Amino acid sequence: MENIRLIEVKEEILADNIKQAAEIRERLRKTKTMLLNLMSSPGSGKTSLIIQTIANLKGSLRLGVIEADIDSTVDAEKVAAQGIPAVQLRTGGFCHLDATMVTQGIDALAVSDLDLVIIENVGNLVCPAEFDTGAHKNVMILSVPEGDDKPLKYPLMFSICDLLLINKVDYLSLSDFNIAVLRKRVLALNPDIAIMEVSCKTGSGIEGWIDWLKREVEIFRGLK
DSSP states (O other): OTTOOOOOHHHHHHHHHHHHHHHHHHHHHHHTOEEEEEEEOTTSSHHHHHHHHHHHHBTTBOEEEEEEESSOOHHHHHHHTTTOOEEEEEOTTOSSOOHHHHHHHHHHSOGGGOSEEEEEOOSOSSGGGGSOOSOSEEEEEEEGGGOTTHHHHOHHHHHHOSEEEEEOGGGGGGSOOOHHHHHHHHHHHOTTOEEEEOOTTTOTTHHHHHHHHHHHHHHHTTOO
16 A cells, blocks of 8 residues: 555545636626626526516616536527527536636637626536635525425535525425425535525516616726
8 A cells, every 4th residue: 555646536536626716707707797606507597687687677787697507509599589699518518617618618708898797507506515616706506496405405505605596486386395394404514605585487586686687787897
């Protein structure tokens, strides 16, 4: 055993990623472009939220979107159809984005002309939480059909986010999802997280999300 060299691969990968993420943040500070990392399980409503966001902010903020998928361009096509610059990152099997991948997305966008870039991360509650993308804000979506027990199963995801959006609240009457219980579980992990209830289908609560987003962009750009 004395002649065996042990290399902690994951630790080295994460250390390199942290360095790259810091470079992204510094680069975007210079252009005053806020980067937001949106994470969730598949089907929770990431793309629907982005479409709602575009509809509410188009004309007031200059937006760009980085889409990530294992093997698809469907989400980027939906965003581009709204007249917003979009880049599709095809991860080829990786279940998350890291800072190197995000750098490629940023390189493909004219970020100096943008106020806000939204990353739609790969649908997953595990791996995306472990990798710093260089984002200035992390936001996650938990949809009502997923259940209120997810903070118990995926604590890291809830711990690293600045905002939790509870989506598909129009399903509450059809579910045993308990918002009060969920809030208690989430705040025990992350007392500083903001929590909002929305429905991308009905538009309920979207105004609060848009207000939060505008305020964060203004603070980041030094306008507030």
